[in-house]
Amino acid sequence: MPETMTALFGGSGPHWTVRRVPVPQPGPGQILVRNRAVALNNADVSMLADADPTSGGTGKEYRAGYEFAGDVAAVGDGVDTPAVGDRVMGTTPESFAQYVLADHRHMVPIPADLGYEDASALPTGLLTEHGAMMTGGFEKGQSVLITGATSSIGLIGVQIARALGAGQIIATTRSAGKRDLLGRAGADIVVVTGEQDLTHAVLDATGGEGVDLVLDHVGGQTFADCLPATRVDGSVVNIGRLDKAESTIDIDALSYRHLRVFGVSFGFTRAAELGAVLSAAAAQVGPAISEGRVRALRDSTFGLENAAPAAERLRSHQAHGKIVLTVA
Numbered sequence: 134m135p136e137t138m139t140a141l142f143g144g145s146g147p148h149w150t151v152r153r154v155p156v157p158q159p160g161p162g163q164i165l166v167r168n169r170a171v172a173l174n175n176a177d178v179s180m181l182a183d184a185d186p187t188s189g190g191t192g193k194e195y196r197a198g199y200e201f202a203g204d205v206a207a208v209g210d211g212v213d214t215p216a217v218g219d220r221v222m223g224t225t226p227e228s229f230a231q232y233v234l235a236d237h238r239h240m241v242p243i244p245a246d247l248g249y250e251d252a253s254a255l256p257t258g259l260l261t262e263h264g265a266m267m268t269g270g271f272e273k274g275q276s277v278l279i280t281g282a283t284s285s286i287g288l289i290g291v292q293i294a295r296a297l298g299a300g301q302i303i304a305t306t307r308s309a310g311k312r313d314l315l316g317r318a319g320a321d322i323v324v325v326t327g328e329q330d331l332t333h334a335v336l337d338a339t340g341g342e343g344v345d346l347v348l349d350h351v352g353g354q355t356f357a358d359c360l361p362a363t364r365v366d367g368s369v370v371n372i373g374r375l376d377k378a379e380s381t382i383d384i385d386a387l388s389y390r391h392l393r394v395f396g397v398s399f400g401f402t403r404a405a406e407l408g409a410v411l412s413a414a415a416a417q418v419g420p421a422i423s424e425g426r427v428r429a430l431r432d433s434t435f436g437l438e439n440a441a442p443a444a445e446r447l448r449s450h451q452a453h454g455k456i457v458l459t460v461a
């Protein structure tokens with residue numbers, strides 16, 4: 134085991150800085166992972182911006198990253214599994230480094246036939262989409278509406294819904310050109326917002342009843358439009374606010390339909406709960422991942438030590454799918 138490693142820090146400018154720091158040792162319940170690949174999330178670029186002192190940010194230094202995939206290098210006291218040498222993927226802060234320390238509950242085995250780069254791009258989408266479906270009480274055969282479905286995690290949501298036996302899957306995008314992408318992911322019906330009225334399109338597709346479950350990544354007016362598109366006693370789970378966090382809803386639609394509305398934000402979930410969400414997702418979706426039916430769409434790959442273009446690509450909003458950093 135080397136004494137030092139490369140790690141990315143934010144807080145000094147618009148880009149991460151590469152530094153050498155000591156390799157940490159796992160404490161009780163922790164695992165040290167030798168990373169092979171890590172993946173970017175939108176939170177990574179918003180944290181960079183918030184801490185960037187050259188544009189009014191805090192200037193507070195922090196270690197970057199959330200998602201990782203690699204090999205277990207050492208385990209702390211009280212950890213039975215995984216064992217040294219096992220391939221794992223997971224989520225924890227400070228993952229943009231050659232080694233990362235994580236709670237043993239916050240990683241799962243990498244399913245067979247999944248490479249490190251694909252694995253690093255999966256944990257956030259896997260736990261978020263599966264966790265949201267379970268929060269919304271999903272049952273096999275139910276119809277699911279997924280808004281902002283071409284987002285990195287939305288595409289994983291479409292595939293998971295298909296893999297878990299959803300009935301009808303309705304997916305939204307603002308871009309007609311992405312219909313095929315959503316069809317390949319498993320959507321039965323694609324609604325192009327801006328061209329079609331979301332509520333009417335969903336009611337038309339469901340015989341006027343509405344869907345059983347909504348996974349909303351968009352918020353704003355879209356969230357409001359989902360309520361009258363949900364069947365009586367159905368569930369709406371807000372996952373993201375790609376549009377905006379404010380929404381003016383028709384409370385009649387909520388009450389007359391006896392809807393259950395949930396919000397999930399797994400980055401703010403307690404450690405034990407996050408472990409339970411991740412392991413339930415891995416157990417139920419693992420076979421579909423191994424069979425190649427659930428995969429993160431990968432946009433591009435850069436090296437950990439040359440991560441500036443990766444952040445630029447995410448900021449540009451041109452990326453289709455996940456941006457991955459390989460770790461030498």
Ligand SMILES: NC(=O)c1ccc[n+]([C@@H]2O[C@H](COP(=O)([O-])OP(=O)(O)OC[C@H]3O[C@@H](n4cnc5c(N)ncnc54)[C@H](OP(=O)(O)O)[C@@H]3O)[C@@H](O)[C@H]2O)c1
Pocket residue numbers: 174175257261281283284285286287305306307308311350351371372373374375376377397398399400454
């Ligand atoms: N709850 C949680 O625990 C959790 C975890 C991770 C992420 N999230 C949230 O989930 C959302 C998706 O994350 P992601 O990383 O997968 O996103 P992403 O890959 O960056 O999503 C990009 C896509 O979102 C769509 N989009 C962008 N702006 C939009 C707008 N104003 N209105 C409607 N659609 C818009 C676009 O699709 P089209 O061009 O096809 O419309 C775009 O291609 C984000 O809000 C993120 O913060 C939540």
